[in-house]
Amino acid sequence: MGLVQSYRMRLKRKRAKVRAWRKHFSLRSVCDRTNKIKSGDILLFSTFRDEYVRLPYFMEYYRNLGVSHFIMVDNDSQDGGREYLAEQPDVSLWTTKASYKNARFGVDWLNWLQAKYADGHWILVVDPDEFFVYPFCDTRPIRALTDWLDVSHLRSFGAMLLDMYPKGRMDAVHYRPGQNPIEIASWFDPGNYVIQKNHAFGNLWIQGGPRARVFFADKPKKAPALNKVPLVKWDRRYAFVSSTHMLLPRGLNQTYDTLGGEKASGVLLHAKFLDTFANKAEEELERKQHYAASVEYQSYYDNLHDNPDLWCKWSEKYINWRQLEILGLMSKGNWA
Amino acid sequence: MLVHTAFDRAEQVARHWAAAGCPLVIHADKSVPRDAFNAFTKALSDLPDVRYSKRHRCEWGTWGLVAATQGAADLMLDEFPDVRHVYLASGSCLPLRPVQELKDYLADRPNTDFIESATTADVPWTVGGLDHERFTLRFPFSWRKNRFLFDRYVALQRRIGYKRHIPNGIVPHMGSQWWCLTRQTLSAILSDPDRDIYDRYFKHVWIPDESYFQTLARQYSRQIESRSLTLSKFDYQGKPHIFYDDHLQLLRRSDCFVARKIWPFANRLYDAFLTDGAGAMKRTEPNPGKIDRIFSKAVERRTRGRPGLYMQSRFPVEGRENGLTCSQYSVFEGFSDLFENFEPWLARVTGTRVHGHLFAPDRAEFADGQTVVNGALSDSAALRDYNPRGFLTSLIWNTRGERQCFQVGPRDTIKKIEWDIAKDPNAQISVISGAWAVPLFKSNRNFAEIRQEAALLQQAESKHLEVLRSQWAKARIRIWTMADFIEAPMEPLQTIIDEIGQQNMRGIAEVPKMAELTGFGQFLQNLKNQGMHPYLMGDFPVAHGPHEPQNNKPKPYLVK
Numbered sequence: 001m002g003l004v005q006s007y008r009m010r011l012k013r014k015r016a017k018v019r020a021w022r023k024h025f026s027l028r029s030v031c032d033r034t035n036k037i038k039s040g041d042i043l044l045f046s047t048f049r050d051e052y053v054r055l056p057y058f059m060e061y062y063r064n065l066g067v068s069h070f071i072m073v074d075n076d077s078q079d080g081g082r083e084y085l086a087e088q089p090d091v092s093l094w095t096t097k098a099s100y101k102n103a104r105f106g107v108d109w110l111n112w113l114q115a116k117y118a119d120g121h122w123i124l125v126v127d128p129d130e131f132f133v134y135p136f137c138d139t140r141p142i143r144a145l146t147d148w149l150d151v152s153h154l155r156s157f158g159a160m161l162l163d164m165y166p167k168g169r170m171d172a173v174h175y176r177p178g179q180n181p182i183e184i185a186s187w188f189d190p191g192n193y194v195i196q197k198n199h200a201f202g203n204l205w206i207q208g209g210p211r212a213r214v215f216f217a218d219k220p221k222k223a224p225a226l227n228k229v230p231l232v233k234w235d236r237r238y239a240f241v242s243s244t245h246m247l248l249p250r251g252l253n254q255t256y257d258t259l260g261g262e263k264a265s266g267v268l269l270h271a272k273f274l275d276t277f278a279n280k281a282e283e284e285l286e287r288k289q290h291y292a293a294s295v296e297y298q299s300y301y302d303n304l305h306d307n308p309d310l311w312c313k314w315s316e317k318y319i320n321w322r323q324l325e326i327l328g329l330m331s332k333g334n335w336a
Numbered sequence: 337m338l339v340h341t342a343f344d345r346a347e348q349v350a351r352h353w354a355a356a357g358c359p360l361v362i363h364a365d366k367s368v369p370r371d372a373f374n375a376f377t378k379a380l381s382d383l384p385d386v387r388y389s390k391r392h393r394c395e396w397g398t399w400g401l402v403a404a405t406q407g408a409a410d411l412m413l414d415e416f417p418d419v420r421h422v423y424l425a426s427g428s429c430l431p432l433r434p435v436q437e438l439k440d441y442l443a444d445r446p447n448t449d450f451i452e453s454a455t456t457a458d459v460p461w462t463v464g465g466l467d468h469e470r471f472t473l474r475f476p477f478s479w480r481k482n483r484f485l486f487d488r489y490v491a492l493q494r495r496i497g498y499k500r501h502i503p504n505g506i507v508p509h510m511g512s513q514w515w516c517l518t519r520q521t522l523s524a525i526l527s528d529p530d531r532d533i534y535d536r537y538f539k540h541v542w543i544p545d546e547s548y549f550q551t552l553a554r555q556y557s558r559q560i561e562s563r564s565l566t567l568s569k570f571d572y573q574g575k576p577h578i579f580y581d582d583h584l585q586l587l588r589r590s591d592c593f594v595a596r597k598i599w600p601f602a603n604r605l606y607d608a609f610l611t612d613g614a615g616a617m618k619r620t621e622p623n624p625g626k627i628d629r630i631f632s633k634a635v636e637r638r639t640r641g642r643p644g645l646y647m648q649s650r651f652p653v654e655g656r657e658n659g660l661t662c663s664q665y666s667v668f669e670g671f672s673d674l675f676e677n678f679e680p681w682l683a684r685v686t687g688t689r690v691h692g693h694l695f696a697p698d699r700a701e702f703a704d705g706q707t708v709v710n711g712a713l714s715d716s717a718a719l720r721d722y723n724p725r726g727f728l729t730s731l732i733w734n735t736r737g738e739r740q741c742f743q744v745g746p747r748d749t750i751k752k753i754e755w756d757i758a759k760d761p762n763a764q765i766s767v768i769s770g771a772w773a774v775p776l777f778k779s780n781r782n783f784a785e786i787r788q789e790a791a792l793l794q795q796a797e798s799k800h801l802e803v804l805r806s807q808w809a810k811a812r813i814r815i816w817t818m819a820d821f822i823e824a825p826m827e828p829l830q831t832i833i834d835e836i837g838q839q840n841m842r843g844i845a846e847v848p849k850m851a852e853l854t855g856f857g858q859f860l861q862n863l864k865n866q867g868m869h870p871y872l873m874g875d876f877p878v879a880h881g882p883h884e885p886q887n888n889k890p891k892p893y894l895v896k
Contacts, residue, residue: 139582144599151575160648191711191734192719194726195646204651213714220722227648256649260656262641265649314712328645328733334571334638336630 005200013248016239019104020111026098027073027109030082033092034071034117041068042142044124045114047106048074051128052081053276056178058128059088065132066141067124071117073109075100092117107240118234122146125230125244126268131182132159132230133321134266135332148335149233156247157231158255159266162188162329163209164318165273165310174275181271182318188269189213190316190327193226203227203246203253210273210310228268229255264333267324273310338404339427340365340394342600343376346427350380352610356435358423359385359416361408366393366400387411397479401513401545402538406526413523420446423516428597429566430579432609438565438593442516449521449557452511452564453550470542471508472499479542500540503533509554513545514566514596517553524556525549567592567624569631572639577631584608586630592622644733644762646726660725660760661732666741666836667763667811670771673745674818675848679703685846686836688739694731695724695748710734717749724753732762739836746772746796758803763811766832769801770794770818770873774851777859787866794872801872819874825850 044067074082074095085091103109114123126132134145149157164185166173173184193208204227212223228244232252239248246253257263324330337360339346350360364373380386389408394400405424412422421442456467473493477485538544567590569577576597581604587595598605641650644662672678683690692701700715707715711734720727732740744750757763772793776786804813816828857876
């Protein structure tokens with residue numbers, strides 16, 4: 001990596017910080033309990049819009065993993081989700097009516113809040129439909145993982161997005177608030193992922209899964225990226241660049257080994273495909289607030305009307321993290 | 337006991353030792369804030385036999401740790417004249433067996449020093465590539481904080497050939513820093529008239545806490561058991577593995593006296609081992625075998641990984657894959673052109689999974705016409721050609737345990753994958769060159785078209801054969817011209833199938849049906865007459881020769 005390129009990356013990072021500063025004016029605090037944050041706490045950051053139905057289980061799941069404080073940004077929800085979160089004792093909530101797209105899909109808002117509240121903390125950045133799974137997550141709290149990362153001098157931890165889907169039509173089973181969505185969307189594609197290296201940022205670009213198989217079989221390059229780095233020991237100089245797919249400085253994207261070994265990694269179970277999805281696709285298509293003018297949602301929408309069944313004979317039913325590790329979707333690395 | 341964090345746990349463990357009647361000397365790192373230290377000493381103030389030694393700064397790999405241990409050991413020997421064995425432990429050590437058992441064990445071996453101590457030539461754990469040089473170079477820079485200067489300075493000393501003198505001809509030994517020494521040995525080390533010389537020397541050795549006592553114990557000990565009574569495992573970077581709640585059963589079965597290091601929040605472990613009902617542990621020799629296996633597997637996974645797997649945290653650069661794919665597979669070129677029922681025949685004879693042309697232009701022809709196979713791998717040509725290497729490695733990974741065979745021909749889109757296959761030692765590639773002409777020969781098309789296509793296919797195949805014949809090809813590759821092959825088709829087939837080596841050891845009971853080739857020689861001649869020169873299939877006589885293949889030939893020579 002040449003000096004010029006390094007400097008260009010530095011400018012990119014600075015620009016991201018400036019953007020975050022500019023966009024933070026649109027944030028309005030709903031309830032600020034950040035004075036409760038203690039040193040060493042693990043913080044969760046998330047943005048949401050009209051996800052009330054998902055929030056109860058989301059909160060329960062991450063509280064059980066040992067997240068101490070939730071810092072959330074509401075993008076103009078109309079379904080009561082904001083009011084629900086404002087009542088939670090471990091949530092600090094901001095709201096905004098500004099454009100999700102103009103804030104680079106929420107990254108700018110979160111970058112600002114992270115710089116302000118997360119310096120020196122381990123943070124987890126996830127969407128309300130993403131559930132973080134890591135090695136030994138059934139027996140060890142997330143603090144065990146971050147302590148181990150600290151001793152190992154690692155600053156970031158990768159977790160690939162794994163799209164979960166139900167067997168049969170997506171709208172066949174109704175999702176109730178508080179229910180574990182993986183009970184309904186319990187299937188995934190075990191082995192059709194392809195990887196390329198992004199040389200500019202040093203991260204891996206992973207595509208594949210049911211979305212590539214069904215929605216993007218004829219235009220694979222457009223298939224959504226699945227690589228994510230959701231867990232980072234934050235420093236206020238860091239910045240997410242594109243969702244949680246990549247960060248700056250680039251060293252944080254090095255969550256993989258290049259000499260044949262395996263680093264430890266996790267998975268984000270992505271419970272997007274529930275009965276709520278068809279409505280969402282329609283709405284998102286109208287708002288055009290998602291990546292590449294919602295080309296993704298256009299694809300879903302076109303296909304969903306014909307045959308909304310992502311399940312195939314070779315789909316795998318989710319059991320636990322050990323299954324994912326055996327399949328080679330995640331790894332314990334040298335954590336034993 | 338050396339402590340530097342997690343004082344609540346250290347206090348718990350200290351009480352456990354004290355309750356069993358063991359006097360304690362505690363050393364707290366100098367970097368511990370005064371308040372925390374005072375709170376800690378206050379919490380333990382009800383215990384009579386606890387002393388605190390002079391505090392040193394204990395940075396990893398430096399002399400401070402040894403100085404702290406010396407100070408604490410001196411204090412121990414002075415203050416508690418009844419002590420016979422001194423056990424060096426840390427705040428994150430956890431006694432696994434009742435302390436009384438340890439006392440009995442030591443009482444049975446009154447003159448034995450338990451200290452892991454091996455010469456540098458005999459130990460595999462040398463992180464950073466420094467073994468004997470630990471003792472002959474100087475290390476003024478911190479490895480953790482100043483790696484660059486550390487490395488430069490080592491390189492400089494190596495270049496100018498600098499070597500420190502080792503005093504009194506002692507032989508450097510290394511081993512785990514957690515030992516249990518007898519009063520005799522320990523006091524001999526601490527009151528040695530040459531101690532100043534040794535201390536001055538070891539102050540500049542790298543990681544002296546793993547060599548100071550280990551070396552000097554050899555000078556005085558009457559009986560050394562070269563092992564540590566503390567179960568402590570290290571990963572490939574030399575940092576200790578940590579034990580969690582889910583290791584409870586493993587630790588119980590280890591029969592070790594003390595384990596390190598324990599995660600401070602592993603409540604179940606602390607509850608289970610410190611509430612002394614754990615007399616359940618048998619009175620046996622320590623046997624950490626199971627734990628060893630788990631941790632050595634972890635190191636193996638971190639350094640070598642699973643060959644043939646490409647995933648979010650394993651993406652080796654070219655040459656470091658440990659094998660492009662995870663298991664063996666077979667590639668057949670020209671066979672399905674020459675034999676009418678080759679694929680079902682091969683599947684029957686070998687019991688493997690036989691696909692058609694996986695890299696066909698319109699779709700991946702999976703076995704049995706499936707559109708999706710193991711791993712939910714799609715037959716879409718676009719998805720496959722987007723990353724053909726990913727497609728192939730995924731297929732082989734997803735079907736591990738079942739050998740895969742597939743067809744390749746000059747009509748396929750293999751430009752982006754042919755080098756990968758040719759260089760993959762797991763690939764068995766068998767080629768009948770020129771067999772692509774058979775379907776043309778059978779087709780009912782205009783001869784001009786046939787001629788044109790034959791020229792294209794021949795060009796494609798000949799380029800492909802260059803790849804297979806290159807010096808970088810590592811696959812097991814066999815190439816026959818079609819003419820050679822049909823001379824005696826069963827012999828090569830038998831060889832290939834033996835190499836696949838599945839159940840069939842009885843020889844081939846059934847022969848694949850070869851295409852009817854009457855008139856093929858004339859067909860090739862016609863191509864020649866049109867100015868196209870088909871050469872990849874070898875020499876075919878224009879007229880029927882005696883070597884024309886026969887379908888109903890009796891079973892050939894059998895290989896037992």
